[in-house]
Amino acid sequence: MDFLDDDQHRELRAAVGAIAARFGGRYYAEHARAGEPCRELWATLGAAGFIGVNVPQEYGGGGGGLAELALVSEELAAQGTPLLLLLVSSAISVEVIAEFGSAEQRKRWLPGLADGTSTVVVAITEPDAGSNTHRIATTATRDGDGWMLRGTKHYISGVDEADALLVVARSGQSTAGRSLLSLFLVSTDAPGLVRTPLPMDVMLPEKQFDLHLDDVRVPAGALVGEEGAGFRQIFHGLNPERITGAALGVGLARYVLGQAASYAQDRQVWDRPIGAHQGVAHPLAKATIDTELAALMTQKAAWLHDRGLPAGEAANMAKYAAAEAALAAVDAAIQTHGGNGLSAEFGLLPYWGLARLLRIAPVNREMILNFVAQHSLGLPRSY
Structure with missing residues (x-):
């Protein structure tokens, strides 16, 4: 095992650190106190190719893996500018869409996720489910050639910065009686989707939201991967x-x-x-x-x-x-x-x-x- 960064990782760390240092801890602290997203830093990192360092190259990304994304996340924080949005948009959403998304979904979302011009956040947590994903109550039912989503999500980060949500919903039941989950890409301006900011005492640039999905209809192409394989x-x-x-x-x-x-x-x-x-x-x-x-x-x-x-x-x-x-x-x-x-x-x-x-x-x-x-x-x- 080599415990030292290789040349590529050293260069990546230095480049990310140089950008983050131009903003610095004062920039982060001011945005955290005001509850304002660090949009300028995000856009600068995206234009330089670091937001999508783990997006496949064919979609405009860096072609790296999680090791590179973790390095970006660490170095940003080490310069006093941690970005929680990386955890949901660049980590969860990129990894899921790149692995399980259809050709159309990858073509639609990955280029924007690569350059930071698009963000996709994750809607999984619910008021009565917490850590028990099997108790998710949000439902997805067939509606003609599409799906109808109904339910409530709780403590969803960065909705105000996102173009779409990766929604986890119960779409059926297994023979053993357990919920079958499916994933859906839902636009944040979809009719029937209502977001309510959650007041927080903690100082963070990122905001938290309650989401209410009141008969939100999505097309068949919104389903990510295989129906029922969402878990x-x-x-x-x-x-x-x-x-x-x-x-x-x-x-x-x-x-x-x-x-x-x-x-x-x-x-x-x-x-x-x-x-x-x-x-x-x-x-x-x-x-x-x-x-x-x-x-x-x-x-x-x-x-x-x-x-x-x-x-x-x-x-x-x-x-x-x-x-x-x-x-x-x-x-x-x-x-x-x-x-x-x-x-x-x-x-x-x-x-x-x-x-x-x-x-x-x-x-x-x-x-x-x-x-x-x-x-x-x-x-x-x-x-």
Whole structure:
């Protein structure tokens, strides 16, 4: 194994970092406080070819894999400009459409997803389903030569930035009585689709929405892949979401640790830098160790996915480790700054909200522990 970036990855990291650095942490913090999307950064990255680094070349993308997309996600966060929209549009939607979409769907959506001029977000979560995808109540029923969608989706990210939704709906029932799920591409301006912003106290550029699908009719060509195979298809995208989410967490941790180390070098109390005191240095050192360990598991998970190998275990472990590392890093960085850690001047608090969110989504830490207990240790299923 080679633990160093190859030349291509070094160049990619440098190019993404150079763009992100022009915007920087102040840009992100201002947009997070205002709840305004980072559209200028997104457009610049898209024009440079980095939003669609994992889109096949025949559709205008970079032809890379999840390893390259994770690197983009990490480096953006490491420059203080994490983008959650990458997790849903570039990770889930690109991976699902490229793998399971029809020729028409790939031709329609992948070029825009490649250059960032189009975004597709995912509508899976529901008020009464949560982590239990089998309890999805949104239905898709045959309606002539098309489909009729009815139901409610909850906590859907970036609807205001999206051109379409990848909607997960119940389209039938198996012989064992379990719901059969199917995926549909639905335009965000479809008649009958009503979006309601969800008020959030956390500071993020991305907004959250409730969606109500009131007799939303879509054509037959909106069905993605095979009818009733949506559970398998969506999980082909959820592992990439967890891996890019882990990469974002790693980059976020690296950014705030860099800020904290710089502050601890410059800030002097009792005639020496505060970083000389172990009470300040050790939490930062421990967070750095945890961050590097999470980075290794993230690289492994992306490597497995790109080779078509089972990546669920590694993806879950990477997301867990990165979320814990990011939250510990932000907390240590804020503590290092003392009262300045809560000031707008130093801009750390928006990153605490994002790091705290990573413990919950995508997939909360308790469900990851359930997964590892059952699948890695062979313990009885607890839920």
